[in-house]
Amino acid sequence: MNKVFQKIVAFTQTRYMRIMTNGFMSIAAVSIAGSIFTLIKSLPIGAWQNFLTASGLSEILSIPVSITSELMAIYVVLAMAFQVAKEFKKDGLTASVIALGAFMILTPFTAVVYNADYTVATPVSNVIPVSSMGAQGIFLAIITGIVASRLYIFFLDKGWTIKMPDSVPESVSKMFEMMIPGGLTFLIFLAVRWGFSLTSFNTAQAFIYAILQGPLVSIGGGFWGLFAYLVVAKLLWCFGIHGGMVAYSAMATIMGTVMAANAAAFAAGTAVPYPEWAFNAMLMDAHVLPLCLIMLVFAKSKQYKTLSKIALPTSLFNISEPLVFGLPIVMNPIMAIPFVLTQIFNVVSTILVTNIGLLAAPTGAGINNMIPLPILGALLNSHWSGFVWALIIIAVDALIWLPFFRVQDKKALEEELKLETKEA
Incomplete structure (x- = not known):
């Protein structure tokens, strides 16, 4: 592999x-x-x-x-x-x-x-x-x-x-x-x-x-293109490879095309031709804040309590590197599982609730992804449902992260206790 x-x-x-x-x-x-x-x-x-x-x-x-x-x-x-x-x-x-x-x-x-x-x-x-x-x-x-x-x-x-x-x-x-x-x-x-x-x-x-x-755009510009882009990026991160850059390199031409088409539709006030990709800004790192909140509330080990406080400001703005390298998620099979699972859930569920009409369709507006998640969700579709759906993602992702983080935190706590005993 x-x-x-x-x-x-x-x-x-x-x-x-x-x-x-x-x-x-x-x-x-x-x-x-x-x-x-x-x-x-x-x-x-x-x-x-x-x-x-x-x-x-x-x-x-x-x-x-x-x-x-x-x-x-x-x-x-x-x-x-x-x-x-x-x-x-x-x-x-x-x-x-x-x-x-x-x-x-x-x-x-x-x-x-x-x-x-x-x-x-x-x-x-x-x-x-x-x-x-x-x-x-x-x-x-x-x-x-x-x-x-x-x-x-x-x-x-x-x-x-x-x-x-x-x-x-x-x-x-x-x-x-x-x-x-x-x-x-x-x-x-x-x-x-x-x-x-x-x-x-x-x-x-x-x-x-x-x-x-x-x-190419007909294949990569739809759900499966977005799914592959986001999930493959997370899989690569698990092996220490900058997944975002690698996936972007492969999909840059398609992404540039669909994003430009969506932005043009927004400017013209028409429906976006590639609604799946219009949610990319929210879905890319939506699982970062839930993990940080789980750590902040449930961490028992000193290292993760400290890390959660350090990473909270960046996590609010969907910046994942402090947790990816600090937890770490890289080369960590325990945390790699929810890292990928949350991404899969976020992509599939978001497109599903949009298609059945529970989530208002995105406008195609090119919003910077470094905006707190609930606000970002509302801006992407100019509707209150975007705000509510972002909160649901945070809650569900937190539940997915929780059991895996407990295992990780337990190991860290045991190591800290062993170290304290040895020093004593």
């Missing part, structure tokens, strides 16, 4: 997996900035929502949400190209600009405009459809960012550049240096665009979405 996990970790540390992971992490600030306005807009207070609608502030607050969700492909292509250049020790800004140009070359310049009642569709030329810049374009953005940047670097390394005299200012010299590598990269992507125009797909975006993004 350890060999399997070692291979998984080794795969996530390969050059291009590392580039994709770091690329998505580097644009997290954009999502967080958008989530601040999402949080303000989605506060589940009736009077506040009525005020936003009546004053027109609701539409204004939707703008930052839209420029993060509906333009996510642009951020992705820039981030991927920059990380490739960084990996090969080249200028990241230039590579990012070239990659963005290559992405725009592949972007269709036509859109469909509907009349007021959506009965007549009229094709319009020389426009860039916003849909190409959002969730639908993320997979193409990843591929283009990596390939375009790598091509540019390849041409640079071959020395296919215009060399200027040393007397020429560096800024001017760099401009001429990038002309041939950049031009050749554009030429290749222009040929790709022309090639796709001869097929039934017509555009690279349509091809990627139909062949790759659509099928």
